[in-house]
Amino acid sequence: MKRRSGRAFSDKPVSDEMINSILEAGRWAPSCSNTQAWNFIVLKDTQLLSKAHEALSRGNAYAKAAPVMIIVAAKEDGGCSSHGLPYFMMDVGLTVENMLLQTVHLGLLGHPTVGWNEEMLKEVTGIPIAYRIVTVVFIGYEGDPEMLDERSREKEKAPRIRKDLSEIVHWNGW
Numbered sequence: 001m002k003r004r005s006g007r008a009f010s011d012k013p014v015s016d017e018m019i020n021s022i023l024e025a026g027r028w029a030p031s032c033s034n035t036q037a038w039n040f041i042v043l044k045d046t047q048l049l050s051k052a053h054e055a056l057s058r059g060n061a062y063a064k065a066a067p068v069m070i071i072v073a074a075k076e077d078g079g080c081s082s083h084g085l086p087y088f089m090m091d092v093g094l095t096v097e098n099m100l101l102q103t104v105h106l107g108l109l110g111h112p113t114v115g116w117n118e119e120m121l122k123e124v125t126g127i128p129i130a131y132r133i134v135t136v137v138f139i140g141y142e143g144d145p146e147m148l149d150e151r152s153r154e155k156e157k158a159p160r161i162r163k164d165l166s167e168i169v170h171w172n173g174w
């Protein structure tokens with residue numbers, strides 16, 4: 001319940017020790033047959049971050065304030081091939097949630113995103129063609145929501161909602 005995708009980042013630097021503990025939490029996620037298909041590309045150099053910011057969608061401009069970007073990349077055939085399902089995506093989801101929960105533990109905000117241009121991010125970071133960028137997680141200390149643009153501020157203030165359990169749970173069969 002404490003984890004949330006906050007948008008108001010402060011530019012206060014995050015220590016390497018904290019970043020490492022977040023990566024460590026990601027590393028210990030479960031994965032199908034322990035394939036661990038994930039790769040974490042950590043950006044904290046300000047010049048590199050500025051270049052990477054050019055790849056962000058307009059709606060994700062709030063994330064430019066975050067001092068750390070973790071790009072999670074994986075090969076599409078890197079996980080299990082059971083049931084014809086792309087299990088590398090589940091594995092990446094699990095590692096990302098582990099990292100997000102660790103950000104909460106450390107008193108930081110972590111926000112997963114898909115709003116960016118993959119080719120541009122690959123060019124900035126040198127991620128090989130064979131890998132797909134699944135998500136970019138922005139990490140930082142929480143800042144002042146009043147610094148956000150109007151739309152982001154509205155989203156930030158909106159209540160977090162979920163489907164009711166009765167809509168999604170099927171006890172003893174569908």
Ligand SMILES: Cc1cc2nc3c(=O)[nH]c(=O)nc-3n(C[C@H](O)[C@H](O)[C@H](O)COP(=O)(O)O)c2cc1C
Nearest residue numbers: 003004005006059060111112113114115116135160
């Ligand atoms: C795969 C994925 C992609 C997302 N992409 C974006 C994004 O591009 N921009 C954004 O602001 N939030 C993004 N989010 C955050 C979701 O909007 C957010 O998790 C959802 O609204 C629920 O809010 P909560 O995380 O605060 O509980 C993404 C979340 C996930 C899991």
